[in-house]
Amino acid sequence: MSESFFDHFAAQAQSQPSAPALIWDGETITYGELAAMAARASADNGVADLPEDRPVGIRARKSPEAIALILACLQAERPFLLPSVELAPETLAKLFAQAGAGRVLEPHGPRSESASLRAIEEAPAEEDEEPSQWPPAGGGDDISFMLTTSGSTGLPKVVPLPAGAVDRFTDWAASQFDIGPGSVVANYAPLNFDLCLLDIWTTLKHGGCVALVDQDRATNGGYLADLITENEVNVLQAVPMLYRLLIDVTREDGRTFPSITHAITTGDKIPATSLEALPGLFPNGRFFNIYGCTETNDSLIHEFKGLADGEVPTNVPVGQPLPGVRTLIKTDDGAFLDGTGTGELLVWTPFQTRGYLNAELNAERFAPHPEAGDGETIYYHSGDVVRRHDDGSLTLEGRADFYVKVRGVRVSTQVVEQAIQEHPDVVEVAVVAVPDELAGKRLHAVIRREAASTLNSLGVRKHCASRLARTEMPSTIEIVTESLPKTSTGKIDRKRVLARLEEMTHANG
Amino acid sequence: MDETTVKIKQFIVDEFMPDVSVDELDSDFDLLTGGVVDSLGLLQVVAWLETEFDVGVDDSQLGPESFRTVDAIKTFVDEARGTANAG
Numbered sequence: 001m002s003e004s005f006f007d008h009f010a011a012q013a014q015s016q017p018s019a020p021a022l023i024w025d026g027e028t029i030t031y032g033e034l035a036a037m038a039a040r041a042s043a044d045n046g047v048a049d050l051p052e053d054r055p056v057g058i059r060a061r062k063s064p065e066a067i068a069l070i071l072a073c074l075q076a077e078r079p080f081l082l083p084s085v086e087l088a089p090e091t092l093a094k095l096f097a098q099a100g101a102g103r104v105l106e107p108h109g110p111r112s113e114s115a116s117l118r119a120i121e122e123a124p125a126e127e128d129e130e131p132s133q134w135p136p137a138g139g140g141d142d143i144s145f146m147l148t149t150s151g152s153t154g155l156p157k158v159v160p161l162p163a164g165a166v167d168r169f170t171d172w173a174a175s176q177f178d179i180g181p182g183s184v185v186a187n188y189a190p191l192n193f194d195l196c197l198l199d200i201w202t203t204l205k206h207g208g209c210v211a212l213v214d215q216d217r218a219t220n221g222g223y224l225a226d227l228i229t230e231n232e233v234n235v236l237q238a239v240p241m242l243y244r245l246l247i248d249v250t251r252e253d254g255r256t257f258p259s260i261t262h263a264i265t266t267g268d269k270i271p272a273t274s275l276e277a278l279p280g281l282f283p284n285g286r287f288f289n290i291y292g293c294t295e296t297n298d299s300l301i302h303e304f305k306g307l308a309d310g311e312v313p314t315n316v317p318v319g320q321p322l323p324g325v326r327t328l329i330k331t332d333d334g335a336f337l338d339g340t341g342t343g344e345l346l347v348w349t350p351f352q353t354r355g356y357l358n359a360e361l362n363a364e365r366f367a368p369h370p371e372a373g374d375g376e377t378i379y380y381h382s383g384d385v386v387r388r389h390d391d392g393s394l395t396l397e398g399r400a401d402f403y404v405k406v407r408g409v410r411v412s413t414q415v416v417e418q419a420i421q422e423h424p425d426v427v428e429v430a431v432v433a434v435p436d437e438l439a440g441k442r443l444h445a446v447i448r449r450e451a452a453s454t455l456n457s458l459g460v461r462k463h464c465a466s467r468l469a470r471t472e473m474p475s476t477i478e479i480v481t482e483s484l485p486k487t488s489t490g491k492i493d494r495k496r497v498l499a500r501l502e503e504m505t506h507a508n509g
Numbered sequence: 510m511d512e513t514t515v516k517i518k519q520f521i522v523d524e525f526m527p528d529v530s531v532d533e534l535d536s537d538f539d540l541l542t543g544g545v546v547d548s549l550g551l552l553q554v555v556a557w558l559e560t561e562f563d564v565g566v567d568d569s570q571l572g573p574e575s576f577r578t579v580d581a582i583k584t585f586v587d588e589a590r591g592t593a594n595a596g
Binding site: 456457458461462464465468470473474475479 | 526528529533534538539541542543544545547
């Protein structure tokens with residue numbers, strides 16, 4: 001039998017017990033201490049005595065105790081569902097029921113207390129309980145992590161990850177980003193995000209130290225900058241927003257981060273304005289753009305160099321498939337692309353799930369290659385539209401779901417957002433398609449400008465004129481100074497932007 | 510700026526860009542490429558020109574090129590009025 005994830009962690013705890021494993025709120029927890037915490041969490045919760053054939057639920061905000069509890073589950077080789085604690089109590093209850101979770105565990109300890117968790121305690125008992133979908137297609141014996149991903153409607157989708165997939169991923173990530181004893185990796189994402197498989201779990205498996213970002217201070221640029229400096233962080237993986245926060249806070253004090261050797265941007269396209277600033281911010285850094293999703297984990301990688309003087313900002317490629325990863329591009333008419341062009345990206349990775357826990361959802365997302373495939377390699381249909389260039393590199397064009405018809409022409413609201421985002425005074429932007437009797441859909445842009453900016457709709461139009469086709473130009477432009485509504489994962493909530501717009505339209509007559 | 514140009518700019522700003530001041534709108538700004546005036550907006554502009562300047566706009570004249578910029582609209586108005594005065 002091959003060594004489990006926990007075996008690797010335990011070996012680190014044995015060989016270097018006094019090496020730092022976690023840094024939390026200025027405090028260092030060593031491998032020896034973390035192993036002891038995991039043993040305590042296991043004993044307190046009776047993890048070893050839990051039924052072997054059923055998963056457990058874990059309800060935890062990020063904390064060392066939460067990580068110790070997950071280690072206890074990994075040691076016992078129990079599958080565990082780790083959803084976002086930000087979800088509504090009813091939703092959480094349904095997810096745990098769907099996963100067939102026999103018990104829902106919570107970390108104990110002073111650092112894991114939080115108001116939001118106490119609120120969840122009062123979740124009402126479910127009357128019409130969600131039926132259990134456990135075990136997933138392909139069996140549940142080898143499942144470890146079960147993460148969730150947002151569904152377009154209703155419940156988040158549960159993504160069970162086989163232990164082998166996690167092992168392969170954590171080994172790849174460690175070698176790609178030089179993570180091992182002595183390295184410090186920042187963890188920016190919430191504990192339930194797939195990104196933690198790199199930041200936290202790769203690092204603990206391979207003997208590095210994780211500097212944990214407190215979720216409550218994740219938008220505080222000064223706190224983030226201090227965390228990187230004080231802990232001499234080497235590897236940083238985050239959504240583009242983090243880089244924007246660091247750029248803004250260092251604009252005032254001119255600080256740089258020489259300890260960073262690998263800066264990884266993922267989850268969203270990085271705006272050209274941030275791209276330009278990265279080499280100055282991280283003078284010793286290599287820069288990577290990673291494309292992945294919860295279902296497949298990291299799939300494509302591109303190393304980039306920032307922007308040279310006078311270089312025109314371009315779309316950073318999502319790059320080349322990781323070792324062992326296969327990709328296909330499916331065009332609108334269902335054919336597979338050989339050369340250049342655009343289409344939906346289909347991916348198979350050695351790190352992927354065998355399918356959602358709710359097998360009914362698999363038909364629309366997972367399918368074998370219909371032509372040349374071996375019938376067993378199941379490709380994930382990403383819903384992302386990519387363009388393949390002459391040199392074989394791929395760039396992200398947008399979500400297939402973001403395409404709307406404006407006066408009969410197919411337009412990506414994301415392309416419009418990206419063009420507007422390139423204006424230096426724009427903090428954030430949402431472009432939504434508003435139903436229109438004559439045009440079918442018309443585009444409305446809501447733009448939050450920098451506090452000191454005087455940018456108005458004319459300025460935006462002048463900026464966009466050279467960047468967008470006429471059909472892509474928003475019909476109406478609204479400039480605001482307050483934050484746009486966000487989803488629980490911090491992305492702009494376009495549905496709420498649209499709903500608010502419709503309310504205003506009705507109110508106005 | 511002559512009176513006609515000011516009136517045209519004021520109308521465009523009021524109707525299509527309420528957050529913009531008249532001074533900011535250049536006479537040669539491309540209203541069509543800039544997405545300020547689309548094909549429906551064009552009809553609004555024409556209806557207003559007919560009332561405001563008492564000019565007749567017949568369908569054959571109704572090409573978007575005549576309305577691409579404030580300058581183009583002014584030229585159109587001047588010519589239409591010239592024709593009307595002459596007749």
